[in-house]
Amino acid sequence: MGSHALEQLLQEFYRGSKMAAARIISLVERNDPAGREILKQLYSKSGQGYIIGITGPAGSGKSTLTDSLVKLLRQQNRRVGVVAVDPTSPFTGGALLGDRVRMGELSLDSEVFIRSMGTRGNLGGLSWAARDALVVLDAFGCDYLFVETVGAGQSQVDVARVADTVIMVDVPGLGDDIQAAKAGIMEIGDIFVVNKADRGDADKLVRYLQSTLELGQQNDDEWQPPVLKTIAWQGTGVEDVLKGIMAHRRHLEQSGLIVSRRKQRLKEEVILQVERLVQMRLSEGFQSEEVLSRVYCRELDPWTAAKTMINSLSGKKCEARNP
Amino acid sequence: MRKIRVLVAKVGLDGHDRGAKVIARAFRDAGMEVIYTGIRQTPEQVVAAAIQEDVDVVGLSSLSGGHELLFPRVAKLVKEQMGDQVLVIGGGVIPEDEIPALKEAGIAAVFGPGTSLKEIIDFVHTHVNRAS
Ligand SMILES: Nc1nc2c(ncn2[C@@H]2O[C@H](COP(=O)(O)OP(=O)(O)O)[C@@H](O)[C@H]2O)c(=O)[nH]1
Numbered sequence A: 001m002g003s004h005a006l007e008q009l010l011q012e013f014y015r016g017s018k019m020a021a022a023r024i025i026s027l028v029e030r031n032d033p034a035g036r037e038i039l040k041q042l043y044s045k046s047g048q049g050y051i052i053g054i055t056g057p058a059g060s061g062k063s064t065l066t067d068s069l070v071k072l073l074r075q076q077n078r079r080v081g082v083v084a085v086d087p088t089s090p091f092t093g094g095a096l097l098g099d100r101v102r103m104g105e106l107s108l109d110s111e112v113f114i115r116s117m118g119t120r121g122n123l124g125g126l127s128w129a130a131r132d133a134l135v136v137l138d139a140f141g142c143d144y145l146f147v148e149t150v151g152a153g154q155s156q157v158d159v160a161r162v163a164d165t166v167i168m169v170d171v172p173g174l175g176d177d178i179q180a181a182k183a184g185i186m187e188i189g190d191i192f193v194v195n196k197a198d199r200g201d202a203d204k205l206v207r208y209l210q211s212t213l214e215l216g217q218q219n220d221d222e223w224q225p226p227v228l229k230t231i232a233w234q235g236t237g238v239e240d241v242l243k244g245i246m247a248h249r250r251h252l253e254q255s256g257l258i259v260s261r262r263k264q265r266l267k268e269e270v271i272l273q274v275e276r277l278v279q280m281r282l283s284e285g286f287q288s289e290e291v292l293s294r295v296y297c298r299e300l301d302p303w304t305a306a307k308t309m310i311n312s313l314s315g316k317k318c319e320a321r322n323p
Numbered sequence B: 001m002r003k004i005r006v007l008v009a010k011v012g013l014d015g016h017d018r019g020a021k022v023i024a025r026a027f028r029d030a031g032m033e034v035i036y037t038g039i040r041q042t043p044e045q046v047v048a049a050a051i052q053e054d055v056d057v058v059g060l061s062s063l064s065g066g067h068e069l070l071f072p073r074v075a076k077l078v079k080e081q082m083g084d085q086v087l088v089i090g091g092g093v094i095p096e097d098e099i100p101a102l103k104e105a106g107i108a109a110v111f112g113p114g115t116s117l118k119e120i121i122d123f124v125h126t127h128v129n130r131a132s
């Protein structure tokens, strides 16, 4: 993409063109150098939006809940962005992204932008593309940004690395073993939602979650994660979830935690980017054969070899090739 | 190779989307990213979603009529708002003699009930615009 086309795309973006925003996200997602360049410029405009992560098992009603929450925020005249991430098949590289099914009416709202993404190469974790899409929509002027990920291991933990408030959605009737496995990831939830409360056993799950939360009570920040029941497809209970989000936000802002948490997250992100760059350089045919054979002959120990490699890496210009 | 993004939508009033889901899965299995939007989508909704998703292809399904108005409307809006490079294709229960008019209106291909999934996927691979 030439610099003129790039400039034009940016101008359309600043004029509020959704097509431009969508194309920028695509550029970023496919690692196009133009995407990097644009992101560099947009970054200074981001950081205004409040990010809400929604995670939980497939089919628990995350998209339905998001749809309901967005509609409430629209009544308050907020501009909202949604990034919905679904798994990419590791075998074919294809993905079926079905989150929009629950958000059909929102498509037409001029102040709402919804983007579906596959996890692509990023098995497990939240993709860089999803983080970047949030930056783009933030710079686009969204007051609230939702990121929906299927709760499976790493992506669930990752969502806490980008979101200010993390909502864990759960449903009754998934079985005790799954409940037990949950104990380990309970720390990352700021709000717990028991959806499909129209079904039996919702109260049992609420009690289970509450008691597990009490067990793990090690909060330094004194936030007590609420456990809320919803029937998302009717919108029942969703107002309380929004109130919970606002209360958590106030808590973060009044305690100053919002600043320290965001700083901590950015620190983690920069470190991850360093790792990513180093990995890319190493996999890019970096001249390591000689060093490796010296290690094999025991002339060099692996630690010293690694230091040698890092030193010669930093001598090269990382910008030479865009990620 | 650049990943192909396809939006699959079921327009019209009936609530049957089995055909649309079958084709959505076939696109996925062919390595594409499929944004499935569900039933009873208006042309305006389809195009608004296609824009936000920046898709290369819009695939429309219709079973119970209405396609003679709905498909051309989508094609027109896509062209106006996204440009010529987006491929709009249609499928479902569509009488043979209505196909020429649909093509005239900007639907690149119309696939009847007998079409094999492979034929549809091959068509997309051949005709999708990969330039950005
Ligand atoms: N019974 C019941 N079903 C619901 C409720 N909320 C959503 N669903 C349904 O659960 C299914 C999965 O919802 P979806 O939002 O796509 O879940 P996601 O995979 O977590 O995003 C859909 O068929 C919804 O209509 C609810 O409160 N009660």
Ligand SMILES: [Mg+2]
Binding pocket: A062, A063, A064, A098, A099, A148
């Ligand atoms: Mg979903």
